[in-house]
Amino acid sequence: MTATLVGSVVALWRYPVKSMPGEAVAWASIHHRGLLGDRAYALLDRTTGHIASAKYPRKWGKLFECRAAFSEPPQLGQPLPPVLITLPDGTVISSAEPEVDRLLSEVVGREVALVREAPPAATREADRTPILEPAAEKIIRTEALAVAAPAGTFFDYAPLHLLTTATLNRFQKLYPAGRFEVQRFRPNLLISPPAGEQGFIENGWLGYHLAVGREVQLEAIDPCPRCVVTTLPQGDLPHDPDILRTVTRHNAVASVTVAPGVVFPAVAGIYAGVVQGGLVHCGDSVWLR
Helix, strand or coil: CCCEEEEEEEEEEECCECCCCCEEECEEEEECCEECCCCCEEEEECCCCCECCCCCHHHHHHHHHCEEEECCCCCCCCCCCCEEEECCCCCEEECCCCCHHHHHHHHHCCCEEEECCCCCCCEEEEECCCCCCCCCCCCEEEEECCCCCCCCCCCCCCCEEEEEHHHHHHHHHHCCCCCCCHHHHCCCEEEECCCCCCCCHHHHHCCCEEEECCCEEEEEEEEEECCHHHHCCECCECCCHHHHHHHHHHCCEECCCCCCCCEECCEEEEEEEEEECEEEECCCEEEEC
């Protein structure tokens, strides 16, 4: 089988609690549910039954002011270690604390529970107001979770998200005043292509398999459509709607796998499914098969 070197892994990211900023790691295990520990927890809205998502920032924007990291690296075949959540005021709480639900409810201003398993037919709310129409009325939709991921998971769509530095650099050139930093786009694998490769190169990987390092085999299944989350402030990154406007104006991609022919109007990166799991490290080569 022919294989082409398409880059190397320059960063790995895990997000232990859905819609909270996560943690960069040097290595991780990948299995059928994605990167081990990724989106292991989420907040369940006790009133509506929806899973909390920063895609509806008016309701859940406070999640981006928290930060989640495991107390120690998760290991395959072992119970997940507790997650340490840093609240906006700097207080650190553990997922194992009896008071965790009460403390998180106080932060977000709604009654929530920190849960490990998504309910059947899990849903979230998302702000789908057209970014290029600033005067448009707010459009809030209820959407299914984990359409292309194992049941019981909290992924927006698929278990892995891949993004290249070439895509970030291309957007940066299109909108020099913006800050197209990886944290805005929340990938699991950030991949740097061979020297000289430019543009939205991962779009060309759709429908193919990727080998990462010595063990991991992935299938590139769909473009990753972007939303209001990319515009939200976090850390020293400011609120910037022009981030999403730039993506919308310059990168529309048609699906070739899960939703053939469907065009996603604002894309940065791709979704992937897991064909074979294993260990992945920063520095691992990525091959297109």
